[in-house]
Structure formats: C-alpha cells, structure tokens
Amino acid sequence: MRPTLAVLAAALLAFGAPLALAPGAAAATDVSTVADALEKNPVYVDPAVRTTLTSDDVDSLTKTIKDADKPVMVAVLPADFPTKDLFTDLRTKTGIVGVYGVRLGTAFDARADSAVMSTAAVHNLTTSVRGEPAAQQLDDFVDAAVRTAKGSAPSSWGAGGDSGGAPVGALVGLGAVVVVGGAGAYALVRRNRRRREAEQRAALDKLRVVVDEDITAFGEELDRLDFHPAEAGADDSMRADYERALDAYEKAKQYMAAAQRPEDVRGVTEAIEDGRFSLALLAARREGRPLPERRAPCFFDPRHGPSVEDAEWTPPGGAPREVPVCAADAARLRDGEDPLVRTVDTGAGERRPYYDAGPAYGPWAGGYFGGGILPGLLFGTVLGSMMASPAYAADYGSGYGDFGGGYEGGDISGADFDTSDFGDFGGGGDFGGGGGGGDFGGGF
Structure with a gap:
C-alpha cells in the first residue's frame, strides 16, 4: 500500500469506517476478532454466516443504531462458535459500556451493562424476539x-450506517467525507451528553427543594425531642437510638451537599427514614410500649413517620390498592376523608401529589420505599407508569443517568465492569437453555 493510502486507511479506521473482509476471507476464530469489529461498527456478521443477512439488512441495522446514538451492538456468529464466557469476554475485549446481542446459529441471546439496560429489560427483549427469522429478529x-438503552454510542463508531465495507481503492474518494463525518459524529455525541448533563442538573435542582424540606422537618423533630442522654431513666438502648437519629440527620445533610446526580438523592431519604425509625424506637422505649416493627413510612407523606398499618386507597382514575399509612391518615381514610398528601412543584407553577408530578421524584421516593415495593404502590400514577417502563428499570432514578461506577453508556471502561451483568440470568434467551436453537449452558 502506498504511504498516502496507508495514512488514509488509518484515519478511516480511527473514525469507525469499516473495512470489510473480502468474500474469501477466513471466518472469525475467536472473540478478539468480533470485539475488534464491534469497536469500529455496531453490527458484525461472521464471514462463515454472511448469507444470514443481506447487505441491506446489515446497513439498515447499522443506520438504526447510529441514528439513535445508542450503545447497542449485534453480532451474527456460526453455530459452532465457542460459547464459554462469550459475553463476558466480548464485553472485556471491546471495553464498551452497552448492550450486546448475539445470534449464534439459529439461537439468540443478549446481555447489557445494568447502567445501560436493566436485566429485566434485557430478558424481556430477548424473549420477545425468540424464534423469529434472523433479519426480523435482529x-x-x-x-x-x-428505545430502551441509556447512554450514547461510542465515538469510535463515527458516522454513517454502512457496514459493508469498500475496496481499498475507494478509500481515496471517501476519505475526506468519512473524516469530516467522524468529527461531526463526535461533536454530536458531546452535544447529547451536555444536554443529558443539563437535564440531570435541572432534575437535581428540583429534587433539592423537596429534600431540603425533608431534612429541615427531621431536624425540627430532633429539636422538639425532650430527651437528654443523661436524664433519669435513660439506658444504653435509648442513648443508642438517639445517637443513630442524630447520625442520620448529619448523614442526610452530607449526602445532599455531595449529590451530583438525581439518583444520589436516594441515599439522603434512606438516611432520613433510618433516623425516623430510630426516633420511633426511642419513643417506644421511653413510654414502655412494645418496640414497633420496621415498616415503610407513610405513603402519603414520609414526613408523617413510619406507617402503622396498610389501608386501601384508590387514586383518582386508578384501581384500589393497599398502601402503608400513618395513624392519622388511616383515621382519615376510615372516616371517608382525603389523606394529607405530600405535594411538590411540577415546574409549571402548580403543586401536585408527588406520585403525579413526573419521574424526577423517583429517586426521592425510592429512598423511602425500598425493597421493590414502590412500583406496586404507584401503579396507575404518572410516576408509577414511568417506573414500569423498561427504560426506567427497577432502579429508581436511573432514567436520569444512573450509569453506576461513573461510566455512561458508550464509555470505554475496559475490564472495569460488573461481570454479573453478563452472567447466565436463567432463561433470558436461547443460550440459557430451553430456547429454540440449542442449549448453550451457563458459560455466558
């Protein structure tokens, strides 16, 4: 290759332009070959099974992914391709935080970093396409x-949707266009990330008002408390309850001061809830009552304190369900009155119940109602509908960029990732056993 062509080819590769193998090229024999290809382009078809998809099919898939600017990758491999630790090794070698779909022979399976897509969403997507013909399935x-994945496409993919490659002689004619297009794609990715960061800051600012109200209310509870560790009758258990409540208050303030993203707020409300339960224990000990069981806070307003029972409640236009309530709200419901519901600013100059004010309040509510109970409580409400979507996943607030470990979708994390995201999640796809096309065991 002449020097000018060598330089141009290197530039094309740097901006993600794929160089297709000639029809007679040897099939991929290891994961490294597949990973190298996916670093440059989101769709890879092994030469041994190149008739599985037409060039138009490949171009269409590539265009869909790049136009959406999402870290989604697809590989089509022969049925005898080694399956042991395939997803883990593929993720390690590409280093890309993203979604990985693999069609192996006639079977299909997928994995993803949980920061980009929840395990449940991956399972649902994989199951929904099981048994379909290759082109339709992919x-x-x-x-x-x-539509579901979070994050952006890696900058190494550059622009354009053609994964079919071109002869080296065509590189001269395409070089300038690809280089300029690659630079444009990189600028687009940066703009998208700046926009997402701005959305995160706006969501956090909205949450900060609500959380500061909660911290202030808890601090006022502590100020009103007429307990002194050295008072007559105080024992070590009471002093421990009191100390835990004070520690929770300090933690809540520290966590909020350090919050950088909406999902960081969960730690704040978790700390406040721990502190309120400690105060409930202290009150029971001082009054000689049985210690209360650990229950979720009052659904209508966590500032009411721990709930004492579950009561039936029907949101406007929704279905009845049982929610944890404080004693005062339980009495109101029994008397046919409306409970005292926490309202928040919607940003449109009005205040609405937090469960009808939009997804921004998911992280705040998630800290109070952990253990997976919140989506059921909120079913049929605005916030509940958002949480039920695959994009929001089960991690409240992930819709605002919870890309654990500091990595976002499309980032290059190398081998720094949670391997459990790429393990066998049992029945998520054909590779886990029982799916059409073969049982590939638990090596993924």
Whole structure:
C-alpha cells in the first residue's frame, strides 16, 4: 500500500469506517476478532454466516443504531462458535459500556451493562424476539433496544450506517467525507451528553427543594425531642437510638451537599427514614410500649413517620390498592376523608401529589420505599407508569443517568465492569437453555 493510502486507511479506521473482509476471507476464530469489529461498527456478521443477512439488512441495522446514538451492538456468529464466557469476554475485549446481542446459529441471546439496560429489560427483549427469522429478529431487537438503552454510542463508531465495507481503492474518494463525518459524529455525541448533563442538573435542582424540606422537618423533630442522654431513666438502648437519629440527620445533610446526580438523592431519604425509625424506637422505649416493627413510612407523606398499618386507597382514575399509612391518615381514610398528601412543584407553577408530578421524584421516593415495593404502590400514577417502563428499570432514578461506577453508556471502561451483568440470568434467551436453537449452558 502506498504511504498516502496507508495514512488514509488509518484515519478511516480511527473514525469507525469499516473495512470489510473480502468474500474469501477466513471466518472469525475467536472473540478478539468480533470485539475488534464491534469497536469500529455496531453490527458484525461472521464471514462463515454472511448469507444470514443481506447487505441491506446489515446497513439498515447499522443506520438504526447510529441514528439513535445508542450503545447497542449485534453480532451474527456460526453455530459452532465457542460459547464459554462469550459475553463476558466480548464485553472485556471491546471495553464498551452497552448492550450486546448475539445470534449464534439459529439461537439468540443478549446481555447489557445494568447502567445501560436493566436485566429485566434485557430478558424481556430477548424473549420477545425468540424464534423469529434472523433479519426480523435482529431488526425487532435493535428497534426495541435503542428505545430502551441509556447512554450514547461510542465515538469510535463515527458516522454513517454502512457496514459493508469498500475496496481499498475507494478509500481515496471517501476519505475526506468519512473524516469530516467522524468529527461531526463526535461533536454530536458531546452535544447529547451536555444536554443529558443539563437535564440531570435541572432534575437535581428540583429534587433539592423537596429534600431540603425533608431534612429541615427531621431536624425540627430532633429539636422538639425532650430527651437528654443523661436524664433519669435513660439506658444504653435509648442513648443508642438517639445517637443513630442524630447520625442520620448529619448523614442526610452530607449526602445532599455531595449529590451530583438525581439518583444520589436516594441515599439522603434512606438516611432520613433510618433516623425516623430510630426516633420511633426511642419513643417506644421511653413510654414502655412494645418496640414497633420496621415498616415503610407513610405513603402519603414520609414526613408523617413510619406507617402503622396498610389501608386501601384508590387514586383518582386508578384501581384500589393497599398502601402503608400513618395513624392519622388511616383515621382519615376510615372516616371517608382525603389523606394529607405530600405535594411538590411540577415546574409549571402548580403543586401536585408527588406520585403525579413526573419521574424526577423517583429517586426521592425510592429512598423511602425500598425493597421493590414502590412500583406496586404507584401503579396507575404518572410516576408509577414511568417506573414500569423498561427504560426506567427497577432502579429508581436511573432514567436520569444512573450509569453506576461513573461510566455512561458508550464509555470505554475496559475490564472495569460488573461481570454479573453478563452472567447466565436463567432463561433470558436461547443460550440459557430451553430456547429454540440449542442449549448453550451457563458459560455466558
């Protein structure tokens, strides 16, 4: 290759332009080959099974992924491709935080970093396309994945949707266009991330008002408390309860001061809830009552303190369900009155119940109602509908960029990732056993 062509080819590769193997090229024999290809382009078809998809199919998949600017990757491999630790090794070698779909022979499975897509969402997507013909299956998977995945495409993919490659002689004519297009794609990714960061800051500012109200209310409870550790009758258990409540108050203030993203607020409300339960224990000890069981706070307003019972409640236009309530709200419901519901600013100059004020309040509510109970409590409300979507996942607030470990979708984390995201989640796809096309065991 002449020097000018060598330089141009290197530039094309740097901006993600794929160089296709000639029809007679040898099939991929290891994961490294697949990973190298996916670093440059989101769709890879092994030469041994190149008739599985047409070039138009490949171009369409590539265009869908790149136009959506999402970290979604697809590989089509022969049925005898080694399966042991395939997903873990593929993720390690590409280093890309993203979603990985693999069609192996006639079977299909997928994995993803939980920061980009929840395990439940991956399972649902994989199951929904099981048994479909190759082109339809991958098209349906990609369409759904780009709508659900969080983050942006890696900058190494550059721009454009052609994964079919071109002869070296065509590089001269395409070089300038690809280089300029690659720079434009990189700028687009940066703009998207700046926009997402701005959305995160706006959501955090909205939450900060509500959380500061909670911290202030808890501090006022502590100020009103007529307990002194050295008072007559105080024992070590009471002093421990009191100390835990004070520690929780300090933690809540520290966590809020350090919060950088909306999901960081969960730690604040968790600390406040721990502190309020400590005060409930202290009150019971001082009054000689049985110690209360650990229950969720009052659903209508966590500032009411721990709930004492579950009561039936029907939101406007919704279905009845049981929610944890404080004694005062339980009495109101029995008397046919409305409970005292926490309202928050919607940003439109009005205050609404927090469960009808939009997804920004998910992290705040998630800290109070942990253990997976919140989506059920909120079913049929605005916030509940958002949490039920695959994009919001089960991690409250992840819709605002909870890309654990500091990495976002499309970032290059190398081998720094949670391998459990890429393990066998049991029945998530054909590779886990029982799916059409073969049982590939638990090596993934």
